[in-house]
Amino acid sequence: MTLTAGAFQSASILVVGDVILDRYWSGATGRISPEAPVPVVHVTVSEERPGGAANVAANVAALGADVMLIGVTGTDEAAAVLADRLEALRVRCRFTRIAGSHTTVKLRVLSQHQQLIRLDFERPQAIHNGGGMEQLFEDFRSALSGAQVVVLSDYAKGSLANVEPIIDLARSQNKPIVVDPKGRDFSRYRGATVLTPNSKELEAVVGECAGRDELIDKGRCLCETLGLAALLVTRGERGMLLIPREGEETEFPAKAREVYDVTGAGDTVVAVLATALAARQDLQHAAALANTAAGIVVGKLGAASVSVEELAAALHDKAGAVSGIVSEYILIGLVERARLRGQTVVMTNGCFDILHAGHVRYLAAARALGDRLVVAVNDDASVGRLKGPGRPLNPLAQRLAVLAGLRSVDWVVPFPEDTPERLICRVRPEVLVKGGDYRPEEIAGHGCVTDRGGRVITLPLVAGCSSTRVVTALEGLTEGKSPS
Secondary structure (H helix, E strand, O other), rough: OOOOOOOOOOOEEEEEEOOOEEEEEEEEEEEEOOOOOOOEEEEEEEOOOOHHHHHHHHHHHHHEEEEEEEEEEOOHHHHHHHHHHHHHOOEEEEEEEEEOOOOOOOEEEEOOOOOEEEHHHHOOHHHHHHHHHHHHHHHHHHHHHHEEEEEOOOOOOOOOOOOOHHHHHHOOOOOOEEEEOOOHHHHHHHHEEOOOOEEEHHHHHHOOOHHHHHHHHHHHHHHHHHHOOOEEEEEHHHOEEEOOOOOOOOOOOOOOOOOOOOOHHHHHHHHHHHHHHOOOOOHHHHHHHHHHHHHHOOOOOOOOOHHHHHHHHHHOOOOOOOOOOOOHHHHHHHHHHHOOOOOEEEEEEEEEOOHHHHHHHHHHHHHOOOOEEEEEEEEEHHHHHHHHOOOOOOOHHHHHHHHHOOOOOEEEEEOOOOOOOHHHHHHHOOOOEEEOOOOHHHHHHHEEEEHHOOOEEEEOOOOOOOHHHHHHHHHHHHHOOOOO
């Protein structure tokens, strides 16, 4: 199976369910509280990400597909943050905001990449009291015709308490329905296309299974009873099992090479499965892609997404070993994995229009400051703005390829702005390096790096080596002059 960059651009997904804001507070723990036998976390990093059905939608958007998210929130600050995060990810949202209610928030406190505690803030009953169910259904009705596949993401927070008419309406328009179920009563999902329970959730419904064969038999019986086309059962380290109502089951071995966090892995599975179905993949191939995606996302921290490029690399057995030229989105995941392994990430940037010996020595020195070196490169338009007409002499693709071929460079990523400050603040390297006679505080991204305890270092230029000197010499040759 192969994937191209635009494999899912024609897909359109409608996600309905319980939207959640995931918050992460993390920092070092160096002592035990004198008030109680608990660690004291000095919080230095705070992140907010879409969770629940919102994470499903974010995963769909990361694949390049069109996605609309329908859900119920409060009128609080968490709802505004969630909407902003989703808009930035190209997710179209239609939220019913209930006055006096609270958006569901999950706050995780972490240290050393380990969860110490999770605090949940929620009021599911407010959805019913505020008329949220009726408005959600009307929003679903108006959006349904524009979707190829429907995803129902049930976190038992109340948005899908009355799920039956939603499924009936989708079926009446022949829309495939993928459900991430919750609870012990799967009869609520009667008529859906595929359910994606984990093995524990399934056994809570069909009864304990002595082994794989019994799980398949009971799963197939459930499909028959509820009119499902199939179950896609996630089984942890044993991978996934596709149990169709008719035909042979298919087993997919686990793809994960390193498991750091299973948070949100089910969201990724249902998102990839639905998006692949919308892109006209058959159920078996869609399930295989979902299994591959799950193996990638459990190697990331917290609720995360998987890109088409990561999927393509994993399908070619390159997962976890991606190097060279990468997109910004992939870079963030790679940097996160490097940190989870305890590696130090170094970052530098430049135009690198004409690569010379000074660049090579500089990049080798930068790489020696850590375990991984990221080189951010100005795109052609920004080089033209910085260097003037006629520059760059070498287009972006060639500049990236030459840098990626250097032994000292791990990842090369382009950026469109005149300075890399936005990208640096997103990558958050432990070490930021720049050449020349800059003062560290003058370097773009200085504040983002030092505020998180990182270092900003300047390295001396190599005497006699500069792109300007090379360009001047070339111009002299074209005019018939001897190079100095």
